[in-house]
Amino acid sequence: EAGVAQSPRYKIIEKRQSVAFWCNPISGHATLYWYQQILGQGPKLLIQFQNNGVVDDSQLPKDRFSAERLKGVDSTLKIQPAKLEDSAVYLCASSPNTDDEQFFGPGTRLTVL
Amino acid sequence: AQRVTQPEKLLSVFKGAPVELKCNYSYSGSPELFWYVQYSRQRLQLLLRHISRESIKGFTADLNKGETSFHLKKPFAQEEDSAMYYCALKGFQKLVFGTGTRLLVSP
Numbered sequence: 635e636a637g638v639a640q641s642p643r644y645k646i647i648e649k650r651q652s653v654a655f656w657c658n659p660i661s662g663h664a665t666l667y668w669y670q671q672i673l674g675q676g677p678k679l680l681i682q683f684q685n686n687g688v689v690d691d692s693q694l695p696k697d698r699f700s701a702e703r704l705k706g707v708d709s710t711l712k713i714q715p716a717k718l719e720d721s722a723v724y725l726c727a728s729s730p731n732t733d734d735e736q737f738f739g740p741g742t743r744l745t746v747l
Numbered sequence: 748a749q750r751v752t753q754p755e756k757l758l759s760v761f762k763g764a765p766v767e768l769k770c771n772y773s774y775s776g777s778p779e780l781f782w783y784v785q786y787s788r789q790r791l792q793l794l795l796r797h798i799s800r801e802s803i804k805g806f807t808a809d810l811n812k813g814e815t816s817f818h819l820k821k822p823f824a825q826e827e828d829s830a831m832y833y834c835a836l837k838g839f840q841k842l843v844f845g846t847g848t849r850l851l852v853s854p
Contacts, residue, residue: 637790667842676751676833676844677791690841725791732840738791 636660638739640726646745652714655742659707659728665689667736668701668711669725677725683709684732716746749774749838751845759851760824768819768848770808770834779837780810780817783844786830794819794832804828824852 639658647653659666664685669677680699682689686706694701698717703709713720723743727736750773760766772778782794795803797810797817808819817834829852834845 674756674846676835676846678844679841682841735793736842740790 638726638728638737640724640739640742642742643740644743644745646747647716648747649718650715652712653716653744654713655711655724655726655744657709657711657726657739659709659726660737663728663730663737664706665729665732665734665736666703666709667725667727667729668709669727671723671725671741673722680711682732689732713744716744718746720744721746749778749836749841749843751834751836751843753832753834753845753848755848756846757849757851759853761853762826763823766819766821766824766828766850766852768832768834768850770817770819770845772815772817772834772836774815774836774838776838778810780808781835781837781842782806782808782817782819783833783835784830785833791833824850826852826854828852 641656666683668680670680671677680694681691681701683703686703701711723741725741726739729736752771780797783791784794785791806821810817831847831849833847836843
């Protein structure tokens with residue numbers, strides 16, 4: 635079975651620019667997660683979707699970050715405008731449902747200059 | 748609040764030596780604990796969870812509620828065990844990760 639797909643794999647932008655990341659979860663997985671992993675730290679949950687509804691976005695910096703999963707399948711995460719401290723790997727994960735094992739994508743490495 | 752602490756950034760051992768990766772947690776409820784592993788150039792993946800009480804690739808982990816610990820152990824390390832290991836706690840339906848320990852197994 636195909637795993638979680640993410641694109642792009644790498645992105646370099648200047649501060650105050652905008653950027654978007656895309657995630658395609660494993661087919662049939664209802665739950666989708668976006669994590670931010672800053673160098674030297676563990677992944678931190680930004681937002682969790684159940685189908686196309688938001689379950690938890692308590693750690694999403696909503697003044698600059700937004701995410702959507704309009705049809706309950708693919709998802710996009712956007713940062714506008716980016717700050718230097720947003721440099722990190724952004725991981726997407728999916729699971730059949732909330733209590734099931736999460737499967738991670740390869741991540742998108744963002745560098746903000 | 749839920750928190751996971753992995754005190755060692757790096758653990759370096761020789762092949763055949765025992766390994767113990769430390770994990771302590773803080774959580775007011777009844778936690779679910781996990782170990783995730785990331786091998787070089789591979790994705791983060793689940794290694795084991797405490798509720799399954801199974802051994803995966805020779806690794807075991809026991810939840811000690813009295814000491815609030817979930818240390819990962821293997822009696823004889825192999826070179827292919829070299830990887831980044833993350834302890835994680837699931838509480839309030841959210842997975843919280845520790846900062847990770849890099850295990851380096853030398854021949």
